[in-house]
Amino acid sequence: MTLEIGSVLYNRYHIEEIIAKGGMGAIYRATDESLGVSVAIKENLYPSDDSSRQFRREATILASLRHPNLPRVTDHFVIPDQGQYLVMDFIDGEDLRTRLDREGPLPEDEVIRIGVAICDALSHLHNRPTPIVHRDIKPGNIKISTSGQVYLVDFGLAKFSQTGVSTTSGAQALTPGYAPPEQYGQGTEPRSDIYSFGASLYAMLTNKLPEDGLARAMGNATLTPVSTYNPKVSQKLSQIIEKAMAVQPEDRYQTADDFKQALMELLPPEKDFADKTSLSPAALTMRSSIGQPPDQTMTSQTPLASSQGQMPTSAVAPMYYPSQPQGEQPQYPQSPFLQNIPASPARPARKSFPVLAVILVGIVVVGICGIIGVFALNGALFQKPEATTAQSPVSNPIIEQPPTETAPATPTIPEAASTAAPTSTSAPTETFTPAVTPVGGGSGRIAFASDRSGKPQIWVMNSDGSGAVQLTDLPDGACQPDWSPDGRKLVFISPCKERKDIYKGSGLFIANADGTGVSPLITVPGGDYEPDWSPDGNRIAFTSLRDNISHIYVYNLQDNQVSLLSSPTSNDRRPEWSPDGTKIAFETTRLGNSQVWVMSDTGKGAREFANLDNGASYMPAWSPTGEFITFVQGTDQPWLASRQYNNPAAPEIKLLDLRALWNPQYSWDNFWFAFEYVQDSNLDIYRMTINGGSLTRLTTETGADFNPAWQPITK
Incomplete structure (x- = not known):
């Protein structure tokens, strides 16, 4: 039964709206009443043995991941006689399938940037001690937040894979056009994700479904070149995609890092990837602008079911960007928080003025200072300044009230108890004299x-x-x-x-x-x-x-x-x-x-x-x-x-x-x-x-x- 708006799930999550709904459950936007933050909740209402196992697998995989372009689960629980639930961060944005349906093919430079981000995520998955194969990469499982952060989602079909060993269980759950030939029977391995993501890039550039991998392997179909559908796409990018989609795994890029490096080489050296990362005029940008808060929201436009009836995961990590590749490549921001925290705040650029104007201003300033000096020298400036002392004991201080307070009369600090620990009478070997400004601490x-x-x-x-x-x-x-x-x-x-x-x-x-x-x-x-x-x-x-x-x-x-x-x-x-x-x-x-x-x-x-x-x-x-x-x-x-x-x-x-x-x-x-x-x-x-x-x-x-x-x- 669908959860009611306004109800509280698990004594913690206040249901705000239904984001998407299907035959097996729904995705909700809710408020975590313990922490006061928005979350997304994915529901499995009819947990058969297979679906329960798949749901738990998704929770286990997501909970173990720590990568900027991958989702994150914050809670997982089962309510007897009701269903299973995954609690995830909430992202405001849309998946690429929805965007392709609305806008058509994406610009080449934008596709390259999305490609770099997802390859970085795949590298993280494939290089874990026990590699993880996603097995269902497609535009509908790639999401972009309103701030432009890219996420690879829906790990319902993902599998832990032993190095060099293909996994076959669950192989019937696939998406034609994006599934590699081996997924139809031989089993999947990390290079299977390379194929699926290559097919996804193909779809981003053409808004067309590529020919099915099994049909190509059997000689019943040939991959239509990207340029046939979109002549604006460069030959180099077309060749990269075709290599990723090779029928035989050994003919593809062997690692996600290799795939990523090939995409990175298409970016002009003079292009600053950290500052020029606009994905579209619609504000879906992989930005690195200073001062933007981390993205913490999940899409409200997420379609619930794929063509195979799989519910997409809508969990996201905080806002990050891909890690820097090897070699002389553009720099990327590394953290949702550090992108807003320069080690030393930049000083504003100096403005240039005509020399004559500077001289005139200087004369005026000198004159004013001279007048002020006549009065100042009458007293304060000739008084002996108090010496700044090293840190030393002080007894019986008087408490001053803040200037805006209306508290009772100023109290006096009581005398120290006679049992106080003895105060050292010897000075430090090196006396420290703090250097201070006239208004020390006043501006903080x-x-x-x-x-x-x-x-x-x-x-x-x-x-x-x-x-x-x-x-x-x-x-x-x-x-x-x-x-x-x-x-x-x-x-x-x-x-x-x-x-x-x-x-x-x-x-x-x-x-x-x-x-x-x-x-x-x-x-x-x-x-x-x-x-x-x-x-x-x-x-x-x-x-x-x-x-x-x-x-x-x-x-x-x-x-x-x-x-x-x-x-x-x-x-x-x-x-x-x-x-x-x-x-x-x-x-x-x-x-x-x-x-x-x-x-x-x-x-x-x-x-x-x-x-x-x-x-x-x-x-x-x-x-x-x-x-x-x-x-x-x-x-x-x-x-x-x-x-x-x-x-x-x-x-x-x-x-x-x-x-x-x-x-x-x-x-x-x-x-x-x-x-x-x-x-x-x-x-x-x-x-x-x-x-x-x-x-x-x-x-x-x-x-x-x-x-x-x-x-x-x-x-």
């Missing part, structure tokens, strides 16, 4: 989590506490934000129903700086939290419970791969990248109490940094200069301490006599700290200089404000 913003509107959500405010704006509104809450190095995106976790020490069942999400474009990262059960974005923007370190113990992993945004950095038996968490991205400070219990250690960005060479005799150390924060690591020390009433990184003899320095504070975060200009502090039974975010001065309460709302993260200052 602070992202944070707050439950002032109910469940915790991500907010952002100015560095003085003014202008607070809510960015997320996820049903299960969100917290632990961290910025991309260019300040254009945020990573955070959800669910986050309250401030906790660990977050079981949570996952990582990425959004634009204004809260739009929320996109989940690939995860596994357990719980991923405490994300920290690498300085180069390529990776995110995080804590995970996927091994039933807290371990540190790194998520590579370029290839969607996850690497374990922790040793199998260690309990590690709270990773913090060094400014140069080569090391990670973290919290561990390898020697008993929680202590701060440092390891390489690959997990090698882990060593102690702050293994203290006078209390635990945790929540490390690396200074932007790389010279200091600041951390929280103590358990009952913790305080803020700091220590030089490259000076083993340097003692820890208590920065101020303020107790019960957590999560210190440096501003990106190395001028401020932001941190959590409890006063009047309320958890709020505070700011102070790195030397412990100018302590200011930034949030005064009822409820908890926590997890501060400074936005990088970009030029």
